[in-house]
Amino acid sequence: MSGDVYFVTGTDTDAGKTVATAWLGWALQNAGRRVALVKPFQTGALDPATEGDEALYRQALGAEASVRTLQTLPEPLAPSIAAERAGVTLSAEDAVRECRAIGDAHDLTLVEGAGGLLVSITAEADMAGVAAALAAPLVVVVRPALGTLNHTLLTLEAAERRGLEVALIVVSGYRSSAEGPPSVVEAENLRYFRERLPQIPLLVLGLQDPTAPDFPRGIAAHRIGPLAPLVAALDLPTMDVATEVAQARW
Template identity: 35%
Template sequence: MNGFFITGTDTEIGKTAVTAALAQYLSARYRVGVFKPVQSGVTNLFESDASYLSRAIGYPGPCQDSFAYSFTKPLSPIQAAEFAHESISLDKILDMYERVRKRSEFVLVEGAGGLMVPVAENLLMADIAIKCNLPLLIIARPDLGTINHVLLTIHTARSLGIQVRGVIINGYRVHSSGPDIEKTVSLIQEFGDIEVLGVIPWIEAPDTMSLIDLISQWIQNSNQPIANLG
């Protein structure tokens, strides 16, 4: 099965926007399926991660077809489920994933947070990534600490037998006073033995769907390796 499991090095780094933009971009070549095993902090399904992913590929069905669990409290999946007095089942997640996989030629699965986020008792997000059997894409910030966060994620993934396809840095401000981005890329590639597939610039947009469209256009026009994914 072609596809990627997409994880982040942190929360609030634009992982959903990048995943949805990739899905939109790849839809020109494949019948793309999108899946969010668990989402939290959702008070309006139309503005949820799964909804943005579904809308990016023009999926005609309800966004409920693209996630297994959705919770209102903005907490880790295990905590959000406990707050809602629910339990999360790996079997249900994999059953929903299988449905998406069967109707698709290319699948993008977006995790919640990072690989080591607790989902349920004795279940981490990394365990779901392993079960999906897809190579990993890592989305990272361009800020101080990124090198350490990325290398830790790569090390964790490889120690668990998860293939890491590459790293995408999102939201780089050209005139930022933060770390030199070229040096950051170089060090990640050297110490992680991995390819940095792209550095997506900071893009201003009036809403999330507009941002997804603009990132997708940037990927299409980019001469960086991210444009060759798939």
């Protein structure tokens, strides 16, 4: 019996996709789900077990966790460019086939793309196409800072045009009122998301250095809006956006 497959994408490089993927995998594994984390295309790493996103997955979920990197390229570039420079031919079809096989063996599989939704794999294939071929709902990871509104809305528009469902927006790296006065910009961005996108569940993840010894359990997590099926098994407190805005400071 095949499990659920979700595709994790971001609004930009360094939006926090890998931290969010690792946290979700860790939390859902602790909730009793058989979880797999997959990185189909890893660039900027030679040994994924020690220097790629896979290393962070294993740090979060444990050395025996079900994590896979399907293709590694040495230069930190878009996969299509990194592959061309390395003389390697990538196959989106092979990646989809392997992700499906992994999904069939687990309750839940998180497939983390490289960069954003329209990042190219080959001249004909991009990350959105992989998500579509997998029929995988999207987890869109966004930054809380200035500029995120435009990046997020563009990503959601691209997803809608391609018929991709957005299951969850993850705001990664937000400093909440429980951790000190939040930024006016970041708190107002949360309010904007809540008011303009009321139908999409929000997960807000706090700040934590991935090298911290208690990563990822030290990350504060809250939900806003409707409860996403992906995180329904987690006992997440609800964030009061009005309180965040009221306590925000420049």
